[in-house]
Amino acid sequence: VANSCHFRFSHANAYDISELPLSERDLIERFAGFARSAGAGRRPRKLSPQIGSPQLVRGIGDDCAVLRSPGGDDLLVTTDFSLEGVHFRREWHPPESVGQRCLARGLSDIAAMGGKPVTAFLSLAVPPACSQFWVDRFMRGFLRLAGAFGVRLAGGDTAQSPAGVLADIIVLGSVPRGKAVLRSGAHPRDRIYVTGALGGSAAALQLLREARPKKLDPRKFPRHFFPEPRIGIGEFLRKEKLPSAMIDTSDGLSTDLSHICEQSSVGAKLWAERVPRARIPAPRKVVDLQLGLHGGEDYELLFTVPADLHVPRSIAGVPITCIGAITRNRKILLVNKNGSCETLKPAGWEHFRSNSDE
Numbered sequence: 176v177a178n179s180c181h182f183r184f185s186h187a188n189a190y191d192i193s194e195l196p197l198s199e200r201d202l203i204e205r206f207a208g209f210a211r212s213a214g215a216g217r218r219p220r221k222l223s224p225q226i227g228s229p230q231l232v233r234g235i236g237d238d239c240a241v242l243r244s245p246g247g248d249d250l251l252v253t254t255d256f257s258l259e260g261v262h263f264r265r266e267w268h269p270p271e272s273v274g275q276r277c278l279a280r281g282l283s284d285i286a287a288m289g290g291k292p293v294t295a296f297l298s299l300a301v302p303p304a305c306s307q308f309w310v311d312r313f314m315r316g317f318l319r320l321a322g323a324f325g326v327r328l329a330g331g332d333t334a335q336s337p338a339g340v341l342a343d344i345i346v347l348g349s350v351p352r353g354k355a356v357l358r359s360g361a362h363p364r365d366r367i368y369v370t371g372a373l374g375g376s377a378a379a380l381q382l383l384r385e386a387r388p389k390k391l392d393p394r395k396f397p398r399h400f401f402p403e404p405r406i407g408i409g410e411f412l413r414k415e416k417l418p419s420a421m422i423d424t425s426d427g428l429s430t431d432l433s434h435i436c437e438q439s440s441v442g443a444k445l446w447a448e449r450v451p452r453a454r455i456p457a458p459r460k461v462v463d464l465q466l467g468l469h470g471g472e473d474y475e476l477l478f479t480v481p482a483d484l485h486v487p488r489s490i491a492g493v494p495i496t497c498i499g500a501i502t503r504n505r506k507i508l509l510v511n512k513n514g515s516c517e518t519l520k521p522a523g524w525e526h527f528r529s530n531s532d533e
């Protein structure tokens with residue numbers, strides 16, 4: 176499932192559900208085509224852009240859109256849906272967790288550009304059966320994360336939903352002019368790094384789906400229930416001029432790496448045993464490699480750095496791990512412990528859906 180830019184599709188993932196007519200990747204590509212041809216068309220004179228209006232530097236195809244305002248920093252814009260039954264379930268996730276996860280998705284996209292989040296807008300539709308107590312607790316979770324990153328809630332919309340809670344956020348951020356870290360800057364021989372550990376969020380989801388235990392203790396699975404976007408690390412990396420390309424791991428390493436490779440017209444080699452896999456407390460274990468490779472919603476940063484630059488082993492207490500290298504050959508290969516290679520397909524959420532529905 177492609178996580179493409181501020182334009183990101185929220186369809187069937189591991190929670191449920193119905194199919195879109197096209198795959199997410201194809202649908203985004205189609206919309207990008209429409210947007211390009213609309214932009215190239217004849218402009219009615221009355222709608223011609225005013226002098227001094229912001230220009231679109233980067234549109235569909237990255238974690239955020241980048242807008243240039245005259246004389247100032249570049250503006251980052253990202254939007255994300257959080258839909259009941261798709262991204263969360265009220266019987267699985269406490270309302271504070273839903274609120275935090277809702278905003279974390281957008282903040283993580285700002286982190287992936289090396290930016291600083293500034294304001295958020297929230298549009299929330301709630302079904303009649305949902306209590307005000309639930310909504311208040313949702314807002315508590317949302318605003319707690321906003322406060323932790325100095326983000327102001329600046330507006331939004333509310334409505335009644337026919338079924339299910341629907342939340343849509345817009346997050347605005349800023350980055351010094353021309354300095355946004357894009358997905359498209361990776362070069363052959365660059366090293367591939369990831370922050371933290373992978374698969375922890377998907378492991379929690381797997382336990383929830385298997386319903387054993389019926390409920391998970393959110394405190395034991397913080398990366399799933401209360402993800403903290405890597406804003407400080409993204410900014411640090413950008414200021415140190417280390418990353419040539421960057422993305423957040425929202426859909427799973429294999430899928431997110433494929434976005435960098437596509438946008439940069441390169442391939443990659445990943446060393447299986449170097450992929451940092453999350454430890455979970457109950458059952459106490461390190462998650463399987465498959466979860467590390469394909470599990471989504473970890474909101475870590477995946478980035479590439481020229482081979483001659485030094486990358487710290489940890490930043491702000493978070494381990495940074497070198498997991499592979501960019502190649503000229505446009506395939507993504509997984510190198511196993513014994514040295515054998517296999518093609519790594521961007522499996523992401525699809526993988527889990529098909530597995531768990533068997």
Ligand SMILES: [Mg+2]
Pocket residue numbers: 178180238283284287422423425
């Ligand atoms: Mg993203």
